[in-house]
Amino acid sequence: xxxxxxxxxxxxxxxxxxxxxxxxxxxxxxxxxxxxxxxxxxxxxxxxxxxxxxxxxxxxxxxxxxxxxxxxxxxxxxxxxxxxxxxxxxxxxxxxxxxxxxxxxxxxx
Amino acid sequence: xxxxxxxxxxxxxxxxxxxxxxxxxxxxxxxxxxxxxxxxxxxxxxxxxxxxxxxxxxxxxxxxxxxxxxxxxxxxxxxxxxxxxxxxxxxxxxxxxxxxxxxxxxxxxxxxxxxxxxxx
Numbered sequence: 001x002x003x004x005x006x007x008x009x010x011x012x013x014x015x016x017x018x019x020x021x022x023x024x025x026x027x028x029x030x031x032x033x034x035x036x037x038x039x040x041x042x043x044x045x046x047x048x049x050x051x052x053x054x055x056x057x058x059x060x061x062x063x064x065x066x067x068x069x070x071x072x073x074x075x076x077x078x079x080x081x082x083x084x085x086x087x088x089x090x091x092x093x094x095x096x097x098x099x100x101x102x103x104x105x106x107x108x109x
Numbered sequence: 110x111x112x113x114x115x116x117x118x119x120x121x122x123x124x125x126x127x128x129x130x131x132x133x134x135x136x137x138x139x140x141x142x143x144x145x146x147x148x149x150x151x152x153x154x155x156x157x158x159x160x161x162x163x164x165x166x167x168x169x170x171x172x173x174x175x176x177x178x179x180x181x182x183x184x185x186x187x188x189x190x191x192x193x194x195x196x197x198x199x200x201x202x203x204x205x206x207x208x209x210x211x212x213x214x215x216x217x218x219x220x221x222x223x224x225x226x227x228x229x
Contacts, residue, residue, distance in 0.1 A: 003153075036215040038154070045204060045222055046146075046154065051215040089154050093214045096168055098144075098156040 004029065004090055004101035011107040017078040020104045022090030023071060030071035034093035037066060037075045040103075041086045050075060082108050111135035111218050115205045118223030125195050129223060131188040131205030136218065138186040142208035145179065145190050146216065147201035147225075155201070158190065159208050173199075195227045 005023040012018040022029065022037075029035055037050035048057055050066035053073060063078045073092075077084055085108045090101040117129040129145070144159035158169045158179040167179055178191040188205055203225055207218040 034214055038216070040154075045219040046216070047219070048215060048217050051217075052213060057217070087153075091154075091156075091216070097170065098159065098168075100146075100154045100156060103153040 002099070004092060004099055006088075006090060006101035006104045008102070009105045009107065011109055012077075012080045013109045014080050014082065016080050017076060018080060018106065020075045020077075020088055020090075020106070022073040022075070022092075022101050024073075024092055024099070025071055028092040028094045028099055029068065029073050029090075032093060033068070035066065035068060035073040036091045036093075037064075038089045038091065039086050040089065046089065077106070080108055084108055113205050113207070113218050113220035115203065115220045115223035118203065118225045120226045120228065121195055122229050123196060123227055125227070126191070126193045127195065127225060129190040129192065129203055129205075129225075131190075131220060133186045133188065133205075133207070133218070136207065139183040141210045142214070143181060143188045144206050144208045144216070145188075146204045146206050146219075147199075148204070148222075149198075149201040152201075157203070160188070161209070192225070195225075197227050199225060200227045201225060 035053045038046040039049050040046040053068045054066045065076045088104045112134045114132045145157040160179045176194045180189045202222040204222045205220040206216040
């Protein structure tokens, strides 16, 4: 149950786009289309923003998008806004467990 | 409106036990798998355990296997986590989460969390 690999931090200016990667193995990210992404603001509970690699829950901005290639999933945030500054976690479901990434801190400059 | 409300956290000595509860409302509890995710102070998210909608299937992280037991009462729309032989490294905020439904598996609904502190 090794954690998925994410960059510790990324940054961007308002209006720009950023991408956060999430690398696993063929046993998790690469083997299933069950990658999800969560946004967490300080002191708050996480919030689901992407599920099943590419799908957005109702109410989540279309500035958030997900993709996957091989063992690496990605979250792209376009048109960065100050409110996007938060921690982001990827997660993958496998046959018998769930694994999270270590998290990426997004700073909006 | 979906509500997920955890309770039962607190301060416990190493080796002690604690039982967390999670009351859910606003969605059909009995058709969702449910689970627990924790977050140690200043750290990332860690999956702890999940249970199927009927309660007949359970999975645990290696770090808690043999010490924690997840269960549910669909008549009360309530999820539980029995935590025994607690260690300092179990100190964390414990979030109750909804899990699989209709073949789709992701943590959709989250509670605000309950803090468990293991310390002498």
